């Protein structure tokens with residue numbers, strides 16, 4: 001998948017959506033108390049969309065992201081990814097889906113500090129059992145795309161914050177996922193490197209990637225094709241930008 005589309009193509013409404021969620025509910029049971037983190041959530045995301053998820057702290061953004069990314073499963077409701085029902089999958093199947101279909105980017109980068117940038121980006125390709133030669137091609141390609149071709153042998157600790165996030169984005173792209181998911185990707189960056197990361201996201205979207213970004217950053221959420229807002233676990237607004 002991920003045939004390049006240009007100019008942030010309009011989603012094809014006729015085709016079945018990449019993501020289809022219905023009546024999603026997520027309850028965290030901590031023993032004494034139950035937290036209803038998501039309720040009545042219905043969401044369709046088409047291929048080629050750039051979706052911002054906004055809302056106050058505790059409104060359920062990360063919970064929604066974890067469900068979309070198959071890091072967790074809903075308490076109730078249905079979730080289809082590319083027409084495939086995720087709810088009934090076991091751990092091994094979910095791990096496979098995560099590796100092949102989802103690229104994750106986190107606020108704290110989550111790079112492995114002891115190994116090189118190259119090896120960090122290669123990691124999902126190793127898990128995906130991609131052949132050695134193909135791995136090298138992929139790692140070099142994605143590092144070039146994020147502007148880190150000359151930093152491959154550096155360890156994460158030898159990179160700036162913005163460069164670390166670029167390395168994490170390269171790692172997320174390595175398996176050519178259907179969706180790039182980012183939870184507060186500019187949250188640990190100064191405004192200049194945060195702006196650079198936003199530019200990179202906009203560029204990836206123009207190249208045809210489907211992207212979902214949780215952000216407090218209004219400058220970023222204005223640049224997406226669509227914006228949903230969460231309050232107390234519900235989607236309270238769903239707006240398409242521009243056009």
Ligand SMILES: Nc1ncnc2c1ncn2[C@@H]1O[C@H](COP(=O)(O)OP(=O)(O)O)[C@@H](O)[C@H]1O
Pocket residue numbers: 028029030035036037055056057058059060061062063064
């Ligand atoms: N693992 C967990 N166990 C219990 N409660 C949780 C857990 N994760 C999140 N929550 C609760 O669920 C609600 C939504 O959290 P979260 O999805 O992290 O919100 P956001 O990302 O918008 O800040 C909050 O009330 C939070 O305290």
Ligand SMILES: [Mg+2]
Pocket residue numbers: 061062063
């Ligand atoms: Mg969060």
